[in-house]
Amino acid sequence: MKVTVHRKAHFNAAHRLYRKDWTDEKNEAVFGKCSNPYYHGHNYELVVAVTGEIDPETGYVIDIKVLKDLIKTEVEDEFDHKNLNEQVEVFKTLNPTAENIVVVIWDKLRKHLDNNLELSVTLYETPRNFVTYNGQ
Numbered sequence: 001m002k003v004t005v006h007r008k009a010h011f012n013a014a015h016r017l018y019r020k021d022w023t024d025e026k027n028e029a030v031f032g033k034c035s036n037p038y039y040h041g042h043n044y045e046l047v048v049a050v051t052g053e054i055d056p057e058t059g060y061v062i063d064i065k066v067l068k069d070l071i072k073t074e075v076e077d078e079f080d081h082k083n084l085n086e087q088v089e090v091f092k093t094l095n096p097t098a099e100n101i102v103v104v105i106w107d108k109l110r111k112h113l114d115n116n117l118e119l120s121v122t123l124y125e126t127p128r129n130f131v132t133y134n135g136q
C-alpha cells in the first residue's frame, strides 16, 4: 500500500526566455513577450509529491517537516526573489522555461530522498500554466 504526501511551496522570480545564439528577432518570433530583454516575473507555485509505504513505527511516508525544510533549502533559498537567468547558475546556460525549471527542481530534491520514495513535482508558472515531472 502506497500513499502520496504533498507539500506546497512558492517563490517569486524573474526570467527571460531566449537563446543567446539567436537574434533578437528570432527570440521575439519564438518566445514573444517572454523574450523581453528587461525580464518579467512570475509567482511560481510548487507542489511536491512523495509516494511510498507508510512506516509502521511512525505512520509517516516522509516527515513533512523534513520535506518542508528540503524545499526551503533547495528551492526557495535558491530561487526566491532572484533573476533566474542572471543569478541562478544552471539557468545561465539553460533557458528557464517551466519545463526546464521543474526538471532542475526535481533533480535537486531527488538526491536527498530515499531510493524507496517516488517523487513528482508540479510547477505552476501562472494559475493556468503548469508542468509536471516525475523523473521519466
Ligand SMILES: Nc1nc2c(c(=O)[nH]1)N=C([C@H](O)[C@H](O)COP(=O)(O)OP(=O)(O)OP(=O)(O)O)CN2
Pocket (backbone or CB within 6 Å): 017, 034, 096, 097, 098, 099, 125, 126, 127, 128, 129
Ligand atoms: N511550454 C511553455 N510555454 C511557455 C512558457 C513555458 O515555460 N513553457 N512560458 C511562457 C512565459 O514565460 C509565461 O509563462 C507566459 O505567461 P503569461 O503570458 O502570463 O501566460 P498566458 O499568456 O498564458 O496568460 P494567461 O493569463 O494564463 O492566459 C510562455 N509559454
Ligand SMILES: [Zn+2]
Pocket (backbone or CB within 6 Å): 015, 034, 040, 041, 042
Ligand atoms: Zn515567463
